[in-house]
Structures are given as structure tokens and as C-alpha cells.
Amino acid sequence: MSTAANTSARAGLGALPRHEIQTLLLPVATLAAVLAPIFWINPNTMSYFGLGLLLNLAVPMILASMAQLCIIAVNDLDLSIGAFVSLVSCIAVTWLPEQPALGIAALVGCVLLYAAIGALVELFSLPSIVVTLGLSFVWGGWALILLPMPGGATPQWLQDLMNLAIPVVPTPIVYAFIIAALGHWFLMRTSPGVRLRGAGGNPKAIVRSGGSVVRAKALMYGLAGILGILSALTLVGITTSADANIAQRYTLVSIAAVILGGGSFIGGKVSPIGATLGAITLGIAASFLSFLNIAPKWQIGLQGAILIIVLSLRMLLSRRGEHQ
Numbered sequence: 268m269s270t271a272a273n274t275s276a277r278a279g280l281g282a283l284p285r286h287e288i289q290t291l292l293l294p295v296a297t298l299a300a301v302l303a304p305i306f307w308i309n310p311n312t313m314s315y316f317g318l319g320l321l322l323n324l325a326v327p328m329i330l331a332s333m334a335q336l337c338i339i340a341v342n343d344l345d346l347s348i349g350a351f352v353s354l355v356s357c358i359a360v361t362w363l364p365e366q367p368a369l370g371i372a373a374l375v376g377c378v379l380l381y382a383a384i385g386a387l388v389e390l391f392s393l394p395s396i397v398v399t400l401g402l403s404f405v406w407g408g409w410a411l412i413l414l415p416m417p418g419g420a421t422p423q424w425l426q427d428l429m430n431l432a433i434p435v436v437p438t439p440i441v442y443a444f445i446i447a448a449l450g451h452w453f454l455m456r457t458s459p460g461v462r463l464r465g466a467g468g469n470p471k472a473i474v475r476s477g478g479s480v481v482r483a484k485a486l487m488y489g490l491a492g493i494l495g496i497l498s499a500l501t502l503v504g505i506t507t508s509a510d511a512n513i514a515q516r517y518t519l520v521s522i523a524a525v526i527l528g529g530g531s532f533i534g535g536k537v538s539p540i541g542a543t544l545g546a547i548t549l550g551i552a553a554s555f556l557s558f559l560n561i562a563p564k565w566q567i568g569l570q571g572a573i574l575i576i577v578l579s580l581r582m583l584l585s586r587r588g589e590h591q
Contacts, residue, residue, distance in 0.1 A: 287455075287538065290529035293581050294544035297527065301548055301555045308558045319437035323505060325550045326429070326442045327352070328520060330498035332528075332546040333450055333539065334491040335521035339530055340454065340537045341487045342467040343388060343395035347403035348495055349518035351377070354410040355499030356509035360419025378492040385488025389481045403518070410511035417510035421503045429504035442501075443543055450539030463487050467535025520549050523574055527581070549574070 283291075311317045331348055338345040355377065363370035384402065388395050433441050454460040465473050466483035473480055498517070503509050526532075527548065528541025552573060556566045 287540075290538050291541050291544070293577070294528045294541045294548065297577050298544050298548045301551055305551070305555055305558050315435075315437055319439060321551055321554055322437065322439035322443070322547065324502075325439050325547050326446070327498045327502035327505070327514070328517065328524070328550045329443055329446050329543050329546040330494050330501060331514065331517040332521040332524035332542045333446065334494035334498065336450070336454075336525045336530060336537050336539060336542045337487045337491040337494065338395070338399075339522075339525050339532065340464050340467050340535050341385075341484050342533060342535060343385075343399075343484070344522070344532070345399045345491065346396060346518055347399040347406055348491070348521055349515045350403040350406035350410070351381075351492070351495045352499045352502065352514035352517050353509070353511055354406040354413070355496050356503050356513050357410045357414040357419070357511060359425070359500055359503045360421055360509045361413055364420050364422050374496050377496065378489050381492030381495075382485045382489030386481050386485040388488075389484040407511060414509060414511055417508060417513075419503075419509050421507045421509075425500055425504035426507060429501055443547060447540045447543035450543070454537070454539055464535045464537070467533075469535075520546070523578075524549055527574070527577060529581075 305321070306313050309317075312321055331352055334348050335345055338348075355374065358370055358373050361370075362373060384398060387393060388398055429438075431438055452460075454464060462473065462478060463483050463486060465478075466480050466487065470480045473483060499514070502514060506513070524545035525537060525542045527545035528543070529538040530536060530542065549570070552570045553566055556569055557563075561569060
């Protein structure tokens, strides 16, 4: 395990291996298939302003998908990430502006609780689906207590960060590139990242090398908590307000983004770059359907149908590759 980790670490952020490039082909093709009709119907979306508006909410969705990716990488599933992002959003518009010390302490506590859940799941062989489903009600209840009605005041520095005007390239694209690059570098190219993924891919190797699967899962859950916090902060920086259900849909969207991007529920197989592309694709799917003049009441069902088709295609391509 150690030798493999060191080899991957030395690889750096150079050219992607062939198998990683093949993994990215489908999410790239899917994103292109969604963007092409939008650009054709409304060429103004290809402009700096148009792309920025189209991808306005992509960054928090990408960060939530990265949080889910950390959990899937260790063979678990998080059904609470949407409720968690909603809770942190409520903290960000209530305690953080008025009582910064209390707000920061609450965020640190949330990360530590997330890490503790990861350790308990492994230590007592608990099903992550059941544990995180129960945890989602805890996050949701706390969010309602903290902010019973939509509103709040977003810290100005968050608004400034998300409204930052970067020349030439729209800000959401720059942020998405940074998130994908950092995620790929840490999880796929560094020794600590490879060892953490080993908790899902080959836990016996971690034990044989003197490591701890419990510690690895705690760290990955804690990292997911940090990414969930970043998702919530960027979300309120864009929306300038929050409510207890603001990010509920992120749970299923984040799972779909990771799988669409080449991830797998078993074996610790994930792709940070693919998950980023998947999150962007799912984020603009609603805009794609709106440009086609499809009524909103049909859009949710059609988004699901598109996702099923894409994932089915990916499964067929994977089986074909294994057969060859």
C-alpha cells in the first residue's frame, strides 16, 4: 500500500493515466451534450456574463459533490449532506455575522461530529445509509430551531468572494477548476490521499501496513464536513440568505454527480474531476430544459430520465470495457 501511495504521489499533477481519461469521456460528453443546445438556442450564453449566470450555483453544488465523493471513496454513502449544508447555511446567516466566535465554534463542532460519525460507522460496523439518514433529521431539526423562517444576513466578505469578477474567465469556472485540481491532486496524487482512499479500495492493506481504517474513515468524514461547510458558505454568498431546506436536493444530486463522474459505490473508485463535471452538468440541466420551453412541472422527471439514460450508458460502456 505504501509503495503504491508513494508512486502515485510522485506522479504529481502531470498527464492523466489512460484509465482516468477514459473515465472522464462520458461526463465530458454529457456536459457537451447539455451545453450545445443551450448555446445554439441562445448564443448569448457563450459570453462572459452568460456563462457566469448559467453556472452561478455550480460552485456550492460541486463542493457538496466533493463531500459526497469523500464518503463514497470509503465505501459509504451520506444521505445527510443536503441537510448538513442547509444547517451550516443557517449558521452562516445567524451566528456568523452577529456572534462570529460562536459561529466558528459551531462549524468546528459540526466537523468533529462528522468525523466521529465516520469512526463510529467503522468501529461498530454500522450501515452508513441508516446512520446518515438519521443524522439528516438531526441536521434538519437544528436548522429549523436556528432559523424557523427564511432570511438572515450574509456576511459581506462571503458576498464579495462569490461576486468576485475575474477577468476573461467567468468566476464560477475558475473556482470549479481550482476545486477539481486540488481534489484530484490530494486524493489521487498524494500519499495521504491514496492511503485514505485505501480504506474503501483495500482496507486489509491499510491494516497490514500498520494503519487504521477507523482513523481513515474519521478523516474522510471530517474532510466531507469541511467541504460541506464550504458548500454552504458559497451558497449563502450567492443567495445572500438561507432557510432550513435550502440545500435538501444536494443529497441526491451529489450522489448522482459522483457516479456520473466515474465513481463507484464499491472499491473506493472516485474521480474528483469527473464529479466536478457531473455536478456542473446536473446544475445546468434545469437551464437546458428551460431553454427547450419544457414546463417546470415536467423538468424534475425529465432530469431524472436524463440521469438514468446517462448512467445506463456508462454501465454499458464499463461492461464493454471489461469484456474487451
